[in-house]
Amino acid sequence: MGIKExxxxxWLTASLFFRLILIYFPNxxxxxxxxxxxxxxTSLRRLAEGYWLKQSSLSPYAGSMYHGxxxxxxxxGPLTVKRNGGQPNHLLCxxxxxxxxxxxxxxxxxxxxxxxxxxxxxxxxxxxxxxSKRSEILPSRDIAALVYLWNxxxxxxxxxxxxxxxxxxxxxxxxxxxxxxKAPLAAFGWVMATHLSLYPVxxxxxxxxxxxxxPETPPRKLLRLRKYGKIEDAPSSDHSRQPxxxxxxxxxxxxxxWRPVVKFIVWSMIWLVYVIVLCGLSVRQYGGxxxxxxxxxxxxxxVPDLSPNxxxxxxxxxxxxxxxxxxxLIVFHMNILFMIFPLAIRLNHRPCFLAFAYIxxxxxxxxxxxxxxxALYLGLLGLFVNELADMQFSFFLFCAYVGVSLLSxxxxxxxxxxxxxxxxxxxxxxxxxxxLQIVLxxxxxxxxxxxxxxxxxxxxxxxxxGKS
Numbered sequence: 001m002g003i004k005e006x007x008x009x010x011w012l013t014a015s016l017f018f019r020l021i022l023i024y025f026p027n028x029x030x031x032x033x034x035x036x037x038x039x040x041x042t043s044l045r046r047l048a049e050g051y052w053l054k055q056s057s058l059s060p061y062a063g064s065m066y067h068g069x070x071x072x073x074x075x076x077g078p079l080t081v082k083r084n085g086g087q088p089n090h091l092l093c094x095x096x097x098x099x100x101x102x103x104x105x106x107x108x109x110x111x112x113x114x115x116x117x118x119x120x121x122x123x124x125x126x127x128x129x130x131x132s133k134r135s136e137i138l139p140s141r142d143i144a145a146l147v148y149l150w151n152x153x154x155x156x157x158x159x160x161x162x163x164x165x166x167x168x169x170x171x172x173x174x175x176x177x178x179x180x181x182k183a184p185l186a187a188f189g190w191v192m193a194t195h196l197s198l199y200p201v202x203x204x205x206x207x208x209x210x211x212x213x214x215p216e217t218p219p220r221k222l223l224r225l226r227k228y229g230k231i232e233d234a235p236s237s238d239h240s241r242q243p244x245x246x247x248x249x250x251x252x253x254x255x256x257x258w259r260p261v262v263k264f265i266v267w268s269m270i271w272l273v274y275v276i277v278l279c280g281l282s283v284r285q286y287g288g289x290x291x292x293x294x295x296x297x298x299x300x301x302x303v304p305d306l307s308p309n310x311x312x313x314x315x316x317x318x319x320x321x322x323x324x325x326x327x328x329l330i331v332f333h334m335n336i337l338f339m340i341f342p343l344a345i346r347l348n349h350r351p352c353f354l355a356f357a358y359i360x361x362x363x364x365x366x367x368x369x370x371x372x373x374x375a376l377y378l379g380l381l382g383l384f385v386n387e388l389a390d391m392q393f394s395f396f397l398f399c400a401y402v403g404v405s406l407l408s409x410x411x412x413x414x415x416x417x418x419x420x421x422x423x424x425x426x427x428x429x430x431x432x433x434x435x436l437q438i439v440l441x442x443x444x445x446x447x448x449x450x451x452x453x454x455x456x457x458x459x460x461x462x463x464x465x466g467k468s
Contacts, residue, residue, distance in 0.1 A: 008142045015149040016102060022159040023094035031160030036408055039368035040067055040305045041197065044080065044093060044161040051077030059286035061295035069196055070282035070292060071275070072163065090161060097158045100165035104379070105145040107172045112141025112383045114179040115352055118216040123455075140385050148379030152405065157372035164372020167196045171376060174203060175355055178210035183260050186211065187267035195275050198300050199362040202336065205344050206358065209351035211260040216350065301333065303367045308426055310408065311369040312434050315427045336365050346449070353387075353448055356380040357441055364437040371405075374437075381444065391447035397440055404433045 031037055032045060040046060050066025050073055053059065060066050060073055079092045116139075148154055157164045174189030176182075186207055193200035276289065283292045299305070306314045313332060320328055339361055347354040356377055363373035381388070408429045414421035 004139060011146055012149060016098060019098045019155060019158055023091065031156055034160060035308045036310045036371050037156055037160035037162050039309055039370050041368050042162045042164050042370055042372065044163060047073060047076055048080035051080055061291060067296055067299040070279050072196065074282060093161055097165045100169050101154060101158050104165065104169050104172050105149045107176045108148055108379055109141045109145040111176050111179050112144050115215050115383055116140055118214060122216055140383055143385050144379055144382030147382035151375050151378055153371040154375035157375055162370060162372050164370055167193065168372065168376045170196060171200050174207055178207045179215045181260055183211060183263035184267045187264050188271050191268055191271040191275060198297050199366050202340055202358050202362065203355055205340060206351040206355035208261050209348055211264055212256040215352055300367050309368055310430050310433055312430055313367055315423065332365060336362055350448065353384055357445060360437060360441050364434055387451045388444055388447045391443050393439060393443055397436060400436050404429055404436060
C-alpha cells in the first residue's frame, strides 16, 4: 500500500469518526430542523410520523406529513421507534446514513478509477502520451471521494438525519453499474433513484451513453485529425491500407454497442415491476398505488407544501396568483427538460460529465432541494479535476458557496425567531444559491469544452510538426 493509498484511508476513517461524534451529540446542533437539510421529502421526522401512522393501522400518507417511498418507510421506519427512555433511536439511523456516505465515497472512487483508465487509454490512442502521464499526477478518484466525504453539505445532511445519502447512493450506484458495464446494477440504481425522488429519471440518457459508448470517448474532431494525419504522413505504397485502418479504428471508437443498452432496458423493466409490486403490497390497505402516486410524485410535481427551503419555488408559488399556478408549474418543470437534449448532443462524448450537469440542474430547479443534492454533484465534480483545472471563477465560487452557507441560517433566524426580518431576507440567499449553481454549471461545461479544444489544437500541432 502506497503513501497516497494510506493517506486516503486515514482521511476516510477520520471522516467516519467525525460523523459518529457529531451524531452522538445531535441536540447541540439541531440540524434535523434546518430547512436547508430536511425537506418534506427527505425529513426523517416526517418519516417517523408516517411509520407511526402505519403502526396505528392508518395510512402513512393520512397526516399529510410523509411523502416518501413506502419501501423507504419499511426500511428506516423501525429505526425511528422510541426506546424505553422515550428518546428516538437516532444513533442507529445515523449509523445507516454514515455507512451510506462511506459506500457512496467508495463508489465514486471506483467510478473515478474507471474514468481515469479510460481517459488515459483514449489519450494514448490519439498519441497524446504527455497529457496522459500528466493526468496521472492528480488522483482524481481520491480527490472526488474525499471531497464527497468532507464536504460540509454531506456532513450536515448525514448528521441532520436526512434521507439524502440513501437517494444519492441509488444515483451513484446507477453510474457505477454503467461505468463497469453491469447493466442489471445500473438499472437497479436508476429505478430506485427515480422511485425515491423522481428527478433522476433524466439520468437514463447518460447511463445509456455510458453503456453504449463507454465512460469516455474522444470527440469526433480528434479522430478526424488523427485519421487525416495518418493519411498524409503515410508512404505512398500504404495509401490504400492506411485509410481503411484509420476508418476501422474510428468506427470502433464510435460503434454504439446496443447489447448492454438492451440489457439495461430489460432489467429496468424487471426492477420497475418489482418495485411497483412491493409498493402495491405495502399500501394495498391504504388506498393502493393511486394514493401513493398522488402523495409522492403528485406532491413533487404540484408543490403544495410552501415551507421555506433553499430552492426558489416556495417563494414564487407563495406570491403567484392561483389562476397562473398550473402554467408556472409546467414552465418550471419543463425548464429541466429543455436542457436535456442540447447538453446530450454537445457532451455525448463525456457521458459521466453529462450526468454531473443533469444532477446539478435538477438540484437547482427541483421542488424541494436540500444541501444533500449539492453534496452529490460537488462530489462528482471532483472526478474531473484534471479536465477542469483551468475553470474560471473557481475561487469566487468557493467563497460564494461558503458565504451563502453561512448567511442562510442567519437570515432564517432573523426572519423566523427574532422577527427583525421577513421572507425576502431568506429568499435572497436562496436566489444567490441558485445563481451560484448556474455559474458553476456554465463554467464547468465551458471548461470541459475548452479542454477538448485544447486537445484538438495539440493533436493538430503534432501532425503539422510531423509534416514539416
